[in-house]
Amino acid sequence: MEPLVVLEGLTIRAPSRLLVQDVSLEVQARRVTALVGPSGAGKSLTARAAMGVLDVEPGLERGSLRYPALGPDDWFRGVAGGGPRAQRRLLVATRHLRGAYVSYSPQAASSALNPARTIGRQLQLAIGRRAQAPSALAGEIRALLAEVGLGPEVAHALPGELSGGMAQRAALAIAIAPQPRLVIADEPETGLDPVLRRAVVELLVTVCRTHHAGLLLISHHQSTVDRIADDVVTLPPPPGAGEAP
Amino acid sequence: MKARTVQADAPPVVTVQGLVKTFRRAGRWPWSPHREVPAVQGVDLRVAPGEVVALVGQSGSGKTTVSRIVLGLEDPTAGAVLLEGQPWSELPEAARRPRRVHYQYVPQDAMGALDPQQTALEHIVETLVVLGGCPRGEAGPRAQAMLERLGLGARLHALPRELSGGEQRRVTLARVLALDPRLVVADEPTSGLDPDRRESVLEALIGNLPPGAGCILVTHDMSEARGWCHRVLAMLAGRVIEEVDLSVAEPVHPYARILFDPWSAPVPRGPLATTGCPFRPDCPLAVGDLAARCAAEVPTLRTVGPAAHRHRVACHALSADRPSSPAPAAP
Numbered sequence: 001m002e003p004l005v006v007l008e009g010l011t012i013r014a015p016s017r018l019l020v021q022d023v024s025l026e027v028q029a030r031r032v033t034a035l036v037g038p039s040g041a042g043k044s045l046t047a048r049a050a051m052g053v054l055d056v057e058p059g060l061e062r063g064s065l066r067y068p069a070l071g072p073d074d075w076f077r078g079v080a081g082g083g084p085r086a087q088r089r090l091l092v093a094t095r096h097l098r099g100a101y102v103s104y105s106p107q108a109a110s111s112a113l114n115p116a117r118t119i120g121r122q123l124q125l126a127i128g129r130r131a132q133a134p135s136a137l138a139g140e141i142r143a144l145l146a147e148v149g150l151g152p153e154v155a156h157a158l159p160g161e162l163s164g165g166m167a168q169r170a171a172l173a174i175a176i177a178p179q180p181r182l183v184i185a186d187e188p189e190t191g192l193d194p195v196l197r198r199a200v201v202e203l204l205v206t207v208c209r210t211h212h213a214g215l216l217l218i219s220h221h222q223s224t225v226d227r228i229a230d231d232v233v234t235l236p237p238p239p240g241a242g243e244a245p
Numbered sequence: 246m247k248a249r250t251v252q253a254d255a256p257p258v259v260t261v262q263g264l265v266k267t268f269r270r271a272g273r274w275p276w277s278p279h280r281e282v283p284a285v286q287g288v289d290l291r292v293a294p295g296e297v298v299a300l301v302g303q304s305g306s307g308k309t310t311v312s313r314i315v316l317g318l319e320d321p322t323a324g325a326v327l328l329e330g331q332p333w334s335e336l337p338e339a340a341r342r343p344r345r346v347h348y349q350y351v352p353q354d355a356m357g358a359l360d361p362q363q364t365a366l367e368h369i370v371e372t373l374v375v376l377g378g379c380p381r382g383e384a385g386p387r388a389q390a391m392l393e394r395l396g397l398g399a400r401l402h403a404l405p406r407e408l409s410g411g412e413q414r415r416v417t418l419a420r421v422l423a424l425d426p427r428l429v430v431a432d433e434p435t436s437g438l439d440p441d442r443r444e445s446v447l448e449a450l451i452g453n454l455p456p457g458a459g460c461i462l463v464t465h466d467m468s469e470a471r472g473w474c475h476r477v478l479a480m481l482a483g484r485v486i487e488e489v490d491l492s493v494a495e496p497v498h499p500y501a502r503i504l505f506d507p508w509s510a511p512v513p514r515g516p517l518a519t520t521g522c523p524f525r526p527d528c529p530l531a532v533g534d535l536a537a538r539c540a541a542e543v544p545t546l547r548t549v550g551p552a553a554h555r556h557r558v559a560c561h562a563l564s565a566d567r568p569s570s571p572a573p574a575a576p
Contacts (some may be wrong), residue, residue: 038439038441039439039441039442163304163305164304165304190437191436191437192304192465193302193303193304193465193504194303194465194466194467194504194505194507195303195503195504195507195512195513196303196304197507198507198508198512199512202512220439220440221440223506223507223508227508
């Protein structure tokens with residue numbers, strides 16, 4: 001089967017130092033690729049680059065990004081070494097993919113959700129990214145919530161009314177609502193207690209498997225990675241590692 | 246860090262007896278009836294001079310409430326807190342205020358606890374002058390010495406936003422430690438930090454506690470409890486379900502074991518039971534003849550293993566059926 005994303009030789013530079021050096025990874029459907037490494041190693045930058053999001057300057061130096069399941073194009077062609085303008089062009093060109101082909105489950109779910117919109121409305125917007133609209137929207141929202149273990153009443157709740165674990169589940173429901181082929185989860189366990197941590201990670205993997213999606217998981221917890229990852233990509237510590245802000 | 250000497254025979258820094266706290270929450274609408282939320286349902290706790298005690302448990306298990314009541318930031322519904330053998334929780338605020346400087350709190354959100362317009366050094370100086378009663382001339386060098394001890398010597402004049410997460414935490418620690426506290430309550434001082442930075446923050450806190458000071462560490466991270474604490478209290482639904490010194494024994498309560506190794510058993514599906522043992526619905530031990538007892542009776546902490554280990558667990562299946570000894574003095 002074609003991989004969902006192939007990132008090769010990714011090298012990203014900040015004015016004073018290299019942030020990411022020669023990182024390659026690939027994610028297959030129904031499989032979990034874990035991205036691990038110490039803080040400052042560029043895990044989040046790498047995951048964002050895999051979605052076509054590059055926002056440091058001067059930025060991408062080398063590398064290629066392909067979505068073989070979609071086509072043979074190298075999205076980084078002409079961007080590498082092109083500076084911020086080229087990166088912004090890439091951002092626009094890949095916009096239709098984010099929240100449709102690839103979706104993102106954020107680190108601090110409770111602060112990443114829109115505080116002024118109910119979970120149901122946010123799910124509705126996410127479902128709107130699908131190629132084909134579902135026949136019954138309300139039923140679809142209920143089904144998504146049930147899949148992540150939330151009751152239908154959560155659709156009427158604002159993010160502020162949810163506990164940390166529920167917010168993380170809601171964020172996951174929103175991430176899978178567009179039926180993406182690839183889910184990128186950036187430390188979904190942050191701030192959760194150990195039992196919830198396991199529950200959320202297990203749920204993430206189960207949901208991705210049932211939807212035939214691939215999962216790129218950033219994690220700090222070796223025990224999590226050992227249990228669920230099919231492939232592990234380890235980033236080296238940043239060169240001249242001090243305490244980066 | 247276990248090198249810290251615990252004065253087990255000295256009078257405890259903290260004594261908590263039968264602590265109960267019920268919050269009254271407003272209903273959804275102003276005219277809806279109030280809901281009673283039981284947060285803590287009978288907790289006993291002692292912290293000896295020099296001892297570091299971890300409170301662990303899932304979100305909502307009451308760890309933060311206990312730690313806030315110990316410091317007098319909340320008033321208990323029932324039960325009492327004694328600090329250094331003196332009454333504390335029943336005193337009026339005016340009587341508590343002069344003593345508060347000895348009992349310090351390390352917040353979870355360091356950035357929110359720092360003044361965005363003060364440098365690291367100014368934070369400590371201000372604290373020493375206002376709370377510590379230290380003359381301004383003396384406060385400067387003392388503050389600087391404390392920051393240097395915590396490895397912030399090069400960052401004295403940095404503003405909070407110029408500091409990394411770990412450095413911000415260490416400023417909040419320096420501020421607490423500069424006051425020579427006799428008790429430090431730290432509420433998840435490492436939350437949100439990367440695991441590789443957590444060690445250094447804990448080392449800064451526990452390595453620099455004044456000798457004889459007690460410390461309560463609220464944490465989600467079991468490796469912290471293992472590496473840095475003399476005793477661990479695992480909480481569930483407002484009660485302590487197990488008290489264990491990890492250097493001599495491993496947790497035995499089925500729920501405590503899940504806390505320590507979440508992958509060791511199926512995730513509890515919840516919800517917790519409201520009568521009897523709260524963990525009953527997911528408990529592999531609440532079967533057979535025991536099931537009725539687990540459903541009817543809330544288990545109390547009883548000693549398991551050698552008495553010297555001071556290992557206590559609240560489980561009908563695990564503790565021998567004998568009357569619990571009258572609250573043995575904790576180490």
